[in-house]
Amino acid sequence: MRSRVLALAVLAVACGGEKPAVKTSSSPKPPGWLAKVPASGESLYFSGAKEGAASLEEGKASAIESARSQAAQYIGVEISAEHHDVMSTEEAENKAKDTVRSRANAMLRSAELADVYYERISREVGAGTVDRYDVWVLLKLPRAEVDKERQRQAQQAEQTAAAASARYREGRDQERQGDLIAALVRYRDAVAKAREVAGNTPTGDRELATAAALLQKAQDAANATQSKARRAIVVGPDWVAGAVTQALSRQGFTAQ
Template identity: 85%
Template sequence: MRSRLLALTALALACGGEKPAVKTSSSPRPPAWLAKAPSSPEALYFSGAKEGAPSLEEGKASAVESARSQAAQYIGVEISAEHHDVMSTEEAENKAKDTVKSRANAMLRSAELADVYYERISREVGAGTIDRYDVWVLLKLPRTEVEKERQRQTQEAQQTAAAALTRYLEGRDQEKQGNLIAALARYRDAAGKAKEVAGNTPTGDREIATATALLRKAQDAASAAQAKARRAIVVAPDWVAGAVTQALSRKGFNAQTQSDTSEDTALAQAKAQGTPWVIVVRATTTQGGRVFAQVAATAALDVRALDARSGLVVASAQKQAKGVGRTPEAAQQAAASEAGLDAGNDLAALLVAKENEGL
């Protein structure tokens, strides 16, 4: 009987031990603008919120950034604004990511804080109390300043679109002259600029009227130019050429292998075909000692990429590798394959970098 009474007492204490949360607010009633923002001929209003902030100051700051993000999205032709709240009921896990990146940042920062409303939720934990804050803010911006900013951004967007068109046309001229790398760099630049603005931004051109149309043309031209730019004639011994071309193909290069052609002949052929690169591989192998039941060999490669138009070396790589095999030929092939793949990878990366530089 006594044990039963003790159990009932413990159960009663467990059920009544947790006290309910206490909510207090900054005003008796939530303001009307929580449901609908005010309207005024002189000003625009934007609201933002933050739930579960560990302090009133942090909640207010996050809510202000949220309201600025809303304003940025309204204003923005070129504004990039992101607001992301990570809300959690777990203490110490409540974090917020609030970012406002804007060309009109100064104007947004100067927005007037018209009103603040918050609710505090307090819970007793152990011998202490933990508070969490739900905060709402209302920002006010003059309509005249907002319209000026929108006009400024519209003008800048049109200038950017016009600059993108200029780069695209420059790319076409370079391609007609046979300068594939220079053309590719300009097409990519044109596409990058076109992406920065709204799709309906006018370019000032009758045939390519909008940024969307320009972006499509620039991307198509860049894709075609890249395919042409990533062509090469590889002058190399048969036993290493396969590894080098394999590495190049992984980066999108189309390489013709010629083992019995001189460097000068390959340059003349590439220039006549419009192939931008001639890759010359000088390779040597050295036989090593025995490794258990196998033999070893070392391969050393000196690889150069030449501009077919000028004959100048634009990239180079030197590689050395060891290989083993049951026969000297197999060991030589293993070493050459490893060195060839490494050299091809390095050279492909260097040539792709040349594309980005536009030489």
């Protein structure tokens, strides 16, 4: 009994010796934009946060990246320097995509840092103190430039969807003429282009009005055409099978 009482007394002294964490903030009270970003006719605002950062600088940098990501989602681009290859090998289209990313990334990097709020949580550990920072930032972008960029991207998406529709119709023409390999190449290209844009992007085609409808049609056509090419290999004369196999191989397809 005495040992239990002694143990409880030691535990109480130990616990009582721990000092609570001390929180200090950059302003007497949190700014209103933490709950809701400001609304302005001339500017767009995006907030970002980082909790538990080892330093104020680290927390600020991470919070800024978070806010940029929010802005990028609104603008409609990915913040990335990585080049994403697509099935289409047309160099001009790849350059256009890189131009969009570069233009949008430059806009995001130039965003004005409108405000910073942070809370520092300090805890005594041993003979020293450990600080952690919760940081929030508010970025400001000119609305006119953002809206202009979104319009440019929408126009480019519509152009890509229209190009996909054109490639699909070229594929149908080639298939009617009996050139299965040429048709398959065009169907695959149409699929790749349709995948690059949102499903509701208009194509300008009355029959296939949206990119989603076009994508499904082009995929079905590509699968059916490849099946026809395989049947030609299986049931056709040797010279036909050999020619089809070689043509498929040149375009990066297999006959299996």
